[in-house]
Amino acid sequence: xxxxxxxxxxKQAVPVLLEGLKKLEYRxxxxxxxxxxxxxxxxxxxxxxxxxxxxxxxSNRTFRSNIGIVHTRWATHGRPSDINAHPHMDCHGDFVVVxxxxxxxxxxxxxxxxxxxxxxxxxTDTEVVxxxxxxxxxxxxxxxxxxxxTKIKGxxxxxxxxxxxxxxMVAARKDSPMIVGIGDNEYFFxxxxxxxxxxxxxxxxxxxxxxxxxxxxxxxxxxxxGNEKEKCIFEVHWDPIAAEKGGYEHFMxxxxxxxxxxxxxTLAGRLNDxxxxxxxxxxxxxxxxxxxxxAIVACGTAYHAGLIGRSLxxxxxxxxxxxxxxxxxxxxxxxxxxxxxxxxxxxxxxxADTLAALRESKKQGARVVAITNVVGSSVAREAHDVIYTWAxxxxxxxSTKAYTTQIESVVLLALYLAQAKKTMPQEWIHxxxxxxxxxxxxxxxxxxxxxxxxxxAQNFKDVxxxxxxxxxxxxAVAQEGSLKLKEISYIHAEAYAAGELKHGTLAxxxxxxxxxALATQRELYEKTLSNVIEVKARDxxxxxxxxxxxxxxxxxxxxxxxxxxTANELAPILAVIPLxxxxxYVSVARGNDVDKPRNLAKxxxxx
Ligand code: AGP
Numbered sequence: 084x085x086x087x088x089x090x091x092x093x094k095q096a097v098p099v100l101l102e103g104l105k106k107l108e109y110r111x112x113x114x115x116x117x118x119x120x121x122x123x124x125x126x127x128x129x130x131x132x133x134x135x136x137x138x139x140x141x142s143n144r145t146f147r148s149n150i151g152i153v154h155t156r157w158a159t160h161g162r163p164s165d166i167n168a169h170p171h172m173d174c175h176g177d178f179v180v181v182x183x184x185x186x187x188x189x190x191x192x193x194x195x196x197x198x199x200x201x202x203x204x205x206x207t208d209t210e211v212v213x214x215x216x217x218x219x220x221x222x223x224x225x226x227x228x229x230x231x232x233t234k235i236k237g238x239x240x241x242x243x244x245x246x247x248x249x250x251x252m253v254a255a256r257k258d259s260p261m262i263v264g265i266g267d268n269e270y271f272f273x274x275x276x277x278x279x280x281x282x283x284x285x286x287x288x289x290x291x292x293x294x295x296x297x298x299x300x301x302x303x304x305x306x307x308x309g310n311e312k313e314k315c316i317f318e319v320h321w322d323p324i325a326a327e328k329g330g331y332e333h334f335m336x337x338x339x340x341x342x343x344x345x346x347x348x349t350l351a352g353r354l355n356d357x358x359x360x361x362x363x364x365x366x367x368x369x370x371x372x373x374x375x376x377x378a379i380v381a382c383g384t385a386y387h388a389g390l391i392g393r394s395l396x397x398x399x400x401x402x403x404x405x406x407x408x409x410x411x412x413x414x415x416x417x418x419x420x421x422x423x424x425x426x427x428x429x430x431x432x433x434x435a436d437t438l439a440a441l442r443e444s445k446k447q448g449a450r451v452v453a454i455t456n457v458v459g460s461s462v463a464r465e466a467h468d469v470i471y472t473w474a475x476x477x478x479x480x481x482s483t484k485a486y487t488t489q490i491e492s493v494v495l496l497a498l499y500l501a502q503a504k505k506t507m508p509q510e511w512i513h514x515x516x517x518x519x520x521x522x523x524x525x526x527x528x529x530x531x532x533x534x535x536x537x538x539x540a541q542n543f544k545d546v547x548x549x550x551x552x553x554x555x556x557x558x559a560v561a562q563e564g565s566l567k568l569k570e571i572s573y574i575h576a577e578a579y580a581a582g583e584l585k586h587g588t589l590a591x592x593x594x595x596x597x598x599x600a601l602a603t604q605r606e607l608y609e610k611t612l613s614n615v616i617e618v619k620a621r622d623x624x625x626x627x628x629x630x631x632x633x634x635x636x637x638x639x640x641x642x643x644x645x646x647x648x649t650a651n652e653l654a655p656i657l658a659v660i661p662l663x664x665x666x667x668y669v670s671v672a673r674g675n676d677v678d679k680p681r682n683l684a685k686x687x688x689x690x
Pocket of ligand 1: 382383384385428429430431432433434437480481482483570684685686687
């Protein structure tokens, strides 16, 4: 997820662009850059680091321009660096582009363009757009951009500026957001509304597969075939603070609702007709055959994703897997060596315990794969291979979209290993991939029931203890649900293997004790039902979470929340969403600081 702002009008462009970009830093902040069009040509300044570094870099320079683009980056392809920062230009600096999204076929496009003589400067997917426009430019910028788009696969919101057309900017969007702001003889592009609110509340929300040509005279919208389109103005009534959260009250709720897109983005370019493709993992079938054990190491929510990974890798790739809390891993003298694959999971990529476990593993000769959400993070730089979750920046301390995309990543890794070891039939792999492709849409279906969870949450306002029960993968998800509730509502919660409750903790279940029982593992329905009957016999209040096709629990639980049916192994991605929402709404009901809960930090960089 990146931030884009474009401007054309009567003001000096640089201050307008930088001020607008500041409102979008939540969308990405590992590097930034600006391009403005002056009489002498296009001037570009880029810098790794936060926007303040770019501002410092240009503070003693003079610009005279009324048209420009600016970008703040959340790296996906190409580590954060000056050269990988946007904007990117073609061979001769006649065209510059800023982009938000993922170009899935950028490697093949680079090869084709290199054969045509194009010289690439960066490691990014975005740079191919500038060279494509250069390749197809025959005097009409709009046409060149339109033709370039026919070659691109993936998601994008992009703005193109050209020295040959100093009075227009061309933009296009597919799957990534872009709005057009309408000022007084001035026009704006932005990834999100906050960037333009100081200047205008009159906007056009670009729709998928739409292009727009903006000039000082006005805006022209068309589809990708060049057919002009009429659009209605969207008048913005948000206040600036609310706008940074996309109109949501908290970043956490915004990030919960971003999950369908984060899930879709994390799959982008990683599934094809043959199965899973992990370009960024350089493990040969021989390497994979050499692993006699896998150790997954992480903290908190990432550790809970690791629990899912253990089940799936053992079930599909038939490799023994251990899962460790990173702060414990090093001190138990783990038996790891060159035949061990260590998988470290970390949203921030900076968690000290996880980084220490990674370094210890490398010292012992193990191969280390990282799953992280931050390109260029310490974990990403020090691991041998990295699988990025493309969830975009996660601002709220309570991790949500990072968790579900981490589960997606361990699913991809488990399938990748199973493919290499041929431990699962190809038709079965195709079936699970077909279901994986629709998971983002099913996540959207779950989110549409958010108001039901909001109502259930009101019953938790004065609760002091809660239990989450589940078996198998449901137990792993129960642990994540318990952590979510604890860390933002401050209610004591405990996740328990449903079959283990009777060995002691059942003593804590009394009248009206809230219990959330997960039942998505079809082969365990009956066993889980008997555990629910156990707690109901002690007058607990039970909320059941199961598939819409399962009505075994209807008569037993007090409340039930149905999930769209999916494969057992993919159920955790959907089952956690109601638990995230429950924690969120309970925290709001209790008046807590949802995004910044007491005592906690987003990234724990101390041991
Ligand atoms: C998650 O909601 C918590 N904020 C916390 O447990 C977090 O998952 C843990 O600190 C690990 O962080 P990381 O993924 O950035 O390594």
